[in-house]
Amino acid sequence: MDIKLTEDQTQLQDIASKFMDNHCTFDFVRKMEKDEGFGFCPDMWKQFADMGWLGIIVPEEFGGMGMSTLDMVVLVREMGRHLCPSPYLFTSVLAADVIAQAGTRKQKAALLPEIVSGKTIYAFAYQEYSRFFKPEHIKLQAKRDGDNFILNGTKLFVEFAEGADTIVVAARTGKANSQSGLTLFLVDRNSTGISIKHMPTMSRDRHYQIDFNNVEIPTSARLGKQSKGWEALEPSLHKTVIAFCAYTNGAGFEMHGYATKYASERVQFGRPIGQMQTIQGYLAQMIMELYGADMLTMFSAFQIDKARHTRGYVAKAKAFSAETVGHVMDVSSQIFGGMGYMEEQDTTLFLRRGKQYQLALGGTEYWEDVIAEEIIDREPVVLT
């Protein structure tokens, strides 16, 4: 057992870190918040493609780099450090993975290379009007009509929907209020009957409501087996959730670094405030939580690569990373004093996002329920 990054992973991390330092500055992040366009930068997306990042987990036979989940999270953690706004998670992790796992040979050959090249951007339409993240709560109807399916319903919190080309939609084709009975569809964003509305959030990111009003899509747009959508989606969703944890952990580490630096420089009562034990205690507690969240995330990624039963671990990683990022953004801001709450202060970019991250992709209670199912309702799987 050895938890040091491999040489290749270190190199990937260095390249990503340098790229982000140069291109994803706070000014850039602010600009994207106010962007008239889609909230991310198409040129940057092109550069991601040139560096091979868009196909990092896409199998080599479809033009990707065929790298591991662990490699991918090393990269995503660097994006998180810089709060990089991009549809990376839902395109290059969720869509790429679910197509590679559940797609037909034809779908893979047609769609995966376009992810790798940067041609197609994906959004993920899952959440509906529910506090939780359960597949049971999906109501959006897909009805078979000859050679087509007709979609009716509403999806919420679809990130970067406006800038996406294709939307991965989880729809109900079978039994209501059940994990089974879902089907995945790849829906052209420009389909007739789709209307998209921005959902403003405190993090000024790009979440959208999508209303599907008699949207007709061909049966060829179905991904995986009918009414087996959750079975197809869950593993890819877990991979995405772990990537998201890496992203938020990265953001947490970065914010913690700013707070530590500030504490060493800010003088009150004739000494740097970082010399005071209260401040030291906060910073020490937070770095411990960050290391813990990071290790749990890496561990889960490793186990995903080994194809072991990781549901409980993913849930623990998400619940704990979420709690950590929220806590780190809050307490770090407090260390900055009044300045920590001024709009012009760059660390407020982190503060506004912390809580939002905590609530995304299933809030804490949802994932705690998953943990409970894994440790109480069944024989727990312990990976050592």
Place this chain on the structure above:
Amino acid sequence: MDFDWSPEEIAFREEVREFIAREMTEEVEGSIFIDTPPRIEFVTKMGKLGWLGMGFPEKYGGSPNPFPLAQFILNSELDRSGAPIIGKNVGTIASTIFNVASEEMKMEFLPMIFRNEGQWAITYTEPNAGTDLGSMQCRAIDKGDHFEVTGMKHYITSAHFCRWHWMALRTDPDAPKHKGISIFIVDHDSPGLSLSRMDTIGREGTTHRTNQVFFDKMKIPRARLVGELNKGFYYMMQALDYERFAILSFASRVRRFDHIVDWYKNVDFEGERPSDDPNTRRSLARMAARVEVGTMLERMAICKAQYEVPAVEAAMNKAWGASIGDEFAQLSLDLMGPFGGLWGGEHSPFEGGLADEYLMAGHARVAAGGVDTSKAIIARRLLGLPNALDKPKLPQR
């Protein structure tokens, strides 16, 4: 990054598990402390297998280290099963002797430690020198061929059955306080040494004994000075880095948490099942994530230990481990309503063990440097923040 154990690591783990299955008895189980004859005997058997001196040269009675993580695997398995772990004797005392003592001292004491002959007490703490060990006042006065000691120490675990004391004393009252302390090996039978019993909080039969130790013109032969005069504080600090890590295997906490979850899975209060209650479920789930984080921090420390003494990681391990131990002891009581506080009897879950656990959890928070001390170490050594006790130094502009 490879989180999997290697085949040789797994093979060794199996060997340890077999040993435990063979040698573990009810008298041995129940505590990490080596403080009863059956527990001492259990450790002696490990010594015979060469497990106490792993990584030390054979001429001192050591045995080759099969691989870097062997010691950790051993401790983790011992801890998981409630057996005494390889703690201070090897971790603190043998390591320091090996690093700084004279050849004669190494030859005399190391083989004994690795055979588990003669128990040890670590005799540092004084009423006015707890967390701030540098403030210790108990003096050893240099009399040429021996040192003379008059004074006292307290919270000295193991002193009532030890053969030797690993003792820190002030040898230079005029030097800056960290530069006037030395370490000695003191024979427990030395004339002038006496004990008084102190009991830790808890139920009859489950408490631990610790001690006050008094010295009245006790003589320590000069040959029993460990390493150099007045370097003792630095030896102690180095050893504590290791001890924080060595004595705080997280495995027993995982085991105890699993027992609690198991209990909640199956218990039924006349039809009301906690395992159906969303509040109970989420509380246990949240704790499960935090317990898992403990396992992860421990893993981080042991992986680092393959390359260097994991001082910061050990401090994290210690701070998180002890806090979590307390958190889940509290939680397991909270979830039980009024039954949590029972100390035995018909309705008492775990025969009162949870209340015991709650009382014991405090011990872990303060042993081997408290949780707050560990956080101060993290702040200084990892984050580079100035020592809170130093004179303020203003940042360069």
